[in-house]
Amino acid sequence: xxxxxxxxxxxxxxxxxxxxxxxxxxxxxxxxxxxxxxxxxxxxxxxxxxxxxxxxxxxxxxxxxxxxxxxxxxxxxxxxxxxxxxxxxxxxxxxxxxxxxxxxxxxxxxxxxxxxxxxxxxxxxxxxxxxxxxxxxxxxxxxxxxxxxxxxxxxxxxxxxxxxxxxxxxxxxxxxxxxxxxxxxxxxxxxxxxxxxxxxxxxxxxxxxxxxxxxxxxxxxxxxxxxxxxxxxxxxxxxxxxxxxxxxxxxxxxxxxxxxxxxxxxxxxxxxxxxxxxxxxxxxxxxxxxxxxxxxxxxxxxxxxxxxxxxxxxxxxxxxxxxxxxxxxxxxxxxxxxxxxxxxxxxxxxxxxxxxxxxxxxxxxxxxxxxxxxxxxxxxxxxxxxxxxxxxxxxxxxxxxxxxxxxxxxxxxxxxxxxxxxxxxxxxxxxxxxxxxxxxxxxxxxxxxxxxxxxxxxxxxxxxxxxxxxxxxxxxxxxxxxxxxxxxxxxxxxxxxxxxxxxxxxxxxxxxxxxxxxxxxxxxxxxxxxxxxxxxxxxxxxxxxxxxxxxxxxxxxxxxxxxxxxxxxxxxxxxxxxxxxxxxxxxxxxxxxxxxxxxxxxxxxxxxxxxxxxxxxxxxxxxxxxxxxxxxxxxxxxxxxxxxxxxxxxxxxxxxxxxxxxxx
Numbered sequence: 031x032x033x034x035x036x037x038x039x040x041x042x043x044x045x046x047x048x049x050x051x052x053x054x055x056x057x058x059x060x061x062x063x064x065x066x067x068x069x070x071x072x073x074x075x076x077x078x079x080x081x082x083x084x085x086x087x088x089x090x091x092x093x094x095x096x097x098x099x100x101x102x103x104x105x106x107x108x109x110x111x112x113x114x115x116x117x118x119x120x121x122x123x124x125x126x127x128x129x130x131x132x133x134x135x136x137x138x139x140x141x142x143x144x145x146x147x148x149x150x151x152x153x154x155x156x157x158x159x160x161x162x163x164x165x166x167x168x169x170x171x172x173x174x175x176x177x178x179x180x181x182x183x184x185x186x187x188x189x190x191x192x193x194x195x196x197x198x199x200x201x202x203x204x205x206x207x208x209x210x211x212x213x214x215x216x217x218x219x220x221x222x223x224x225x226x227x228x229x230x231x232x233x234x235x236x237x238x239x240x241x242x243x244x245x246x247x248x249x250x251x252x253x254x255x256x257x258x259x260x261x262x263x264x265x266x267x268x269x270x271x272x273x274x275x276x277x278x279x280x281x282x283x284x285x286x287x288x289x290x291x292x293x294x295x296x297x298x299x300x301x302x303x304x305x306x307x308x309x310x311x312x313x314x315x316x317x318x319x320x321x322x323x324x325x326x327x328x329x330x331x332x333x334x335x336x337x338x339x340x341x342x343x344x345x346x347x348x349x350x351x352x353x354x355x356x357x358x359x360x361x362x363x364x365x366x367x368x369x370x371x372x373x374x375x376x377x378x379x380x381x382x383x384x385x386x387x388x389x390x391x392x393x394x395x396x397x398x399x400x401x402x403x404x405x406x407x408x409x410x411x412x413x414x415x416x417x418x419x420x421x422x423x424x425x426x427x428x429x430x431x432x433x434x435x436x437x438x439x440x441x442x443x444x445x446x447x448x449x450x451x452x453x454x455x456x457x458x459x460x461x462x463x464x465x466x467x468x469x470x471x472x473x474x475x476x477x478x479x480x481x482x483x484x485x486x487x488x489x490x491x492x493x494x495x496x497x498x499x500x501x502x503x504x505x506x507x508x509x510x511x512x513x514x515x516x517x518x519x520x521x522x523x524x525x526x527x528x529x530x531x532x533x534x535x536x537x538x539x540x541x542x543x544x545x546x547x548x549x550x551x552x553x554x555x556x557x558x559x560x561x562x563x564x565x566x567x568x569x570x571x572x573x574x575x576x577x578x579x580x581x582x583x584x585x586x587x588x589x590x591x592x593x594x595x596x597x598x599x600x601x602x603x604x605x606x607x608x609x610x611x612x613x614x615x616x617x618x619x620x621x622x623x624x625x626x627x628x629x630x631x632x633x634x635x636x637x638x639x640x641x642x643x644x645x646x647x648x649x650x651x652x653x654x655x656x657x658x659x660x661x662x663x664x665x666x667x668x669x670x671x672x673x674x675x676x677x678x679x680x681x682x683x684x685x686x687x688x689x690x691x692x693x694x
Contacts, residue, residue: 070179071173071179074179074180074182074183075166075169075183075186078165078169078183078186078187078190079162079165079166081187081190081191082161082162082165082186082187082190082191083158083162085190085191085196085439085443086157086158086161086162086190086196086199086200087158088443089442089443089444089445089446090151090154090155090158090200091148091151091154091448092444092445092446092447092448092449093441093442093443093444093445093446093447093448094197094200094201094442094447094448095447095448095450095451095518095546095547096148096150096448096451096471096473096474097201097471097473097517097518097519098471098472098473098492098517098519098520098523099201099202099203099381099382099472099519100150100153100154100201100202100203100473101149101150101471101472101473101474101475101476101490102472102490103129103130103133103153103202103203103204104133104149104150104152104153104202104473104476105117105118105149105472105475105476105490106118106127106130106134107130107131107133107134107137107153108134108137108143108149108476110130110131110134110138111134111137111138111143112143118475118476118485118490119490119493119497119499119500120301120497120498120499121301122301122305122306123288123293123301123302123303123305123306123307124306124309124310125204125243125244126240126241126242126244126284127241128238128241128242129204129207129208129241129242129243130204132156132207132242133153133156133202133207136155136156136159137152137153137155137156140155142155142156143476147477148448148452148477149476149477149480150202150473150476153202154200154201154202156202156207157199157200157201157202157203157206157207158199158200160199160206160207160209160210161190161195161199161200161206161209163210164189164209164210164213164389165186165189165190166186167210167213167214167217168182168185168186168189168213168389168392168393169182169183169185169186170217171213171216171217171220171393172185172186172393172396172397174217174220175220175357175358175361175397176357177357177396177397177400178400180400181396181397181399181400182396184392184395184396184399185392185393185395185396185397186392188341188391188392188395188396189388189389189392191435191439192337192338192341192388192435193337193338193434193435193438193439193442194334194337194338194341194342194384194388195338195388196439196442197337197442198382198384198385198388199385201382203243203382203385204242204243204382205243205245205246205382205383205385205386206382206385207242207243208238208239208240208242208243208246208386209239209385209386209388209389211235211236211238211239211242211246212235212236212239212246212249212386212389213389214231214232214235215232215233215235215236215239215249215253216232216249216252216253216256217232218231218232218235219232219253219256219257219260220256220260221260222260225260225261225262225265225269226265226268226269226272229257229261229269229270229272229273230272230273230276232253232257232273233272233273233274233276233277233280234276234280236249236250236253236277237276237277237280237281238280240280240281241280241281241283241284244310245380245383245386246386248367248368248371248386249364249386251364251367252360252361252363252364255360256360257269257270257273258270259360284303285303288302288303299498314378315378315524315525316376316377316378317330317377317378317379319373319375320372320373320379321373326379327372327379330379330381330383331372331379333381334384337438338434338435338438339434340427340430340431340434340435341391344391344395344423344424344427345365345369345387345391345394345395346365346366346369347423348362348365348391348394348395348398349362349363349365349366349369349391349394350362350366351398351416351420352365352394352397352398353366354416355397355398355401357397357401358393358394358397358398358401361390361393361394361397362394362397362398364390365387365390365391365394368386368387368390369387395424398420399420399421399424401417402416402417402418402420402421403417403421405417406418406421447547448547449542449543449547450542450543450547450548450549451473451474451517451542451549453542453543453549453627453628454474454515454540454542454549454550454551454628455474455477455478455481457540457542457551457626457627457628458478458481458513458515458551459478459481461540461626461685461686462512462513462551462686464482464483464484465484465487466483466487466512466513467487467489467510467511467512467513468483468487468488468489468511468512468513468514468515469489469491469494469508469511469513469514469515469528469529469532469554470488470489470490470491470514470515471490471491471515471516471517471519471520472490472491472492473517473519474515475488475490486503489504489511491514491520491523491526491528491529492523492525492526494507494508494528494529495525495526495527495528496525506556507528507531508528508529508531508532508535508554509532509535509554509556510556511532511554512553512554512687513536513539513551513552513553513554514529514532514533514536514551514552514554515549515550515551515552516529516533516549516550516552517548517549518546518547518548521533532552532554533552534559535554535555535556535558535559536552536553536554536555536559537552537553537555537559537566538550538551538552538631538632539551539552539553539629539632539686540626540628540629540632541628541629541630541631542627542628551628553686553687569603569688569692570599571599572603572606572692573599573600573601573602573603573606573633574598574599575599576603576606576607576610577595577596577597577598577599577600577601577606578596578597578599579610580596580606580609580610580613581593581596581597583610583613585613585616585617585618586609586613586617586618586620587617587618587619587620588619588620592620592622592623595623595634599633600633600634601623601633601634601637602633602634602635602684602688603633603688603692604635604668604669604670604684604688604692605623605634605635605637605682605684607668607692608637608664608668608669608670608682609637611663611664612639612642612660612663612664615642615643615663616642616643616644616645617641617642617643617644618639618641618642619639619640619641619642619679620637620638620639620640621638621639621640621678621679622637622638622678623636623637623638624636624637624638624681635683635684635685635686636681636682636683636684637681637682638676638678638679638680638681638682639660639679639680639682640678640679641656641679642656642660643656646679647660647675647679647680648675648676648678648679648680651675652675653673653675653680657673657675657680660680661673664682667689667691668688668689668692670682670683670684671683671684671685
């Protein structure tokens with residue numbers, strides 16, 4: 031006979047069924063109960079999330095300056111929302127589209143492109159959201175592997191507010207979109223209950239991460255290891271099989287997209303997935319050895335070091351030290367492998383590659399530090415010296431971080447590095463006719479199209495050499511365009527042969543900023559600078575000779591400074607000719623030659639005239655009949671493009687490009 035078990039029944043194992051006397055707790059009550067249980071974690075995590083969001087969002091449009099890659103992903107997201115297409119040009123499988131589809135979803139749901147004058151800022155807003163989500167997931171991952179709240183908080187802060195992190199996290203990179211999915215995949219791979227659903231979700235998250243940025247496939251061994259170690263032995267084969275199958279199916283969806291579009295394999299006059307893969311794996315130009323100080327790889331890591339030398343040096347040390355700490359060992363090994371991957375010979379090192387390293391580095395550094403502190407508290411003599419050495423190293427790093435981070439963060443949060451780009455766009459909108467053809471950095475492609483330029487006339491410089499559709503529209507290549515807008519991204523790009531030729535055969539018509547932030551608007555000379563030089567010299571001679579003659583005319587009333595400008599040939603030849611023509615009608619009173627922003631070193635093409643023949647041109651803020659007579663007199667191919675009343679007279683503005691024929 032079986033003995034009766036007389037042990038008391040625990041309340042947790044036998045929940046009380048809801049009754050009128052004991053109703054089920056309402057949702058609000060369950061939320062309060064949950065908040066009460068996790069009060070300490072909420073107290074730690076909430077300010078970290080708030081600080082992360084604030085640091086990422088402050089000066090979002092000022093620093094860093096927009097670059098070409100950001101513009102490309104932004105334009106592709108814009109194309110999804112506005113054109114119903116995967117890209118603003120031919121989609122050619124250089125990256126899977128899932129990353130910018132998520133950016134498109136955010137901007138579409140929030141009206142981002144309508145809320146910002148600069149399209150890239152709408153996409154940067156999505157990066158802020160991705161970063162804050164990543165901070166939360168990194169916290170939970172740190173807690174899942176057993177780190178204390180302080181260590182988990184430190185990992186989140188390093189990940190969020192290191193200057194290296196701020197620079198790259200707020201930039202529109204697909205890696206930022208992939209990061210929260212990778213962290214979610216790691217977290218779900220450590221699921222202890224409901225492992226079938228957890229591992230399935232982990233595979234889905236990893237698949238989305240990889241289809242957001244393909245380099246995140248390098249994290250597959252880590253996720254697989256986490257699943258293997260955490261899987262229950264009795265169900266391991268089943269749960270891992272389901273997870274692997276889902277991952278293959280998600281990856282296969284990209285192949286299916288190419289297959290449905292008939293673009294799986296190479297063919298005449300079409301892009302293909304195979305070509306895209308071959309480009310990424312082998313055809314792409316090598317960055318050179320990271321050990322070669324002249325290589326692109328060395329330049330890339332130098333940027334990382336400049337932004338945060340402390341974290342950049344501490345991360346590989348932590349990767350080695352972390353191998354000895356069981357709870358962070360798989361993450362440390364992965365971090366070490368990813369760092370070692372950078373040293374492979376002949377490979378390509380993407381500039382945003384560091385984004386994938388940042389959460390692992392933050393987690394491993396925090397994990398090793400947490401383990402060292404616990405070991406010393408437990409008075410573990412065997413490891414006392416290594417632990418003391420590590421804590422001394424991290425204490426030194428913490429001391430160095432204060433001035434290093436302070437200087438870099440001050441620049442990121444206060445400087446306006448993007449002002450030259452904005453000024454250049456404003457100048458183009460105000461001074462370039464909408465039928466002009468422009469070669470541009472992709473960072474301003476959407477903005478110029480939104481400003482009224484035909485999308486076929488706003489050409490991303492990279493496509494001049496790579497897209498047959500663009501080449502068909504430009505049978506003469508760069509010579510079919512009117513202007514080229516140069517940025518550091520353009521002039522340093524290895525894939526800008528046609529843009530380089532356009533730059534060599536152009537003249538500056540407006541310039542903004544200096545150094546790496548300089549943006550120039552240049553007028554393209556289809557016949558080439560050498561062929562056009564004779565005409566350029568003749569125009570300069572006309573300005574000099576006619577200006578010197580004009581200041582001798584007693585019919586011109588002008589101050590000494592402006593007279594010197596005329597005599598030095600610094601005033602546009604059309605203004606000089608127009609003033610000479612007006613003098614025949616009576617004395618002309620010239621107030622000023624205003625400088626157009628960005629044209630400080632060029633010929634002045636604006637003039638303010640107070641009166642002609644004693645008749646004022648502006649009265650009570652309005653143009654007088656004398657002003658209308660003046661405009662009729664100057665009407666013609668060489669007349670002003672626009673006229674506007676200003677405080678001191680009538681402002682005449684002449685076009686950027688003078689019509690041919692004034693100089694014969």
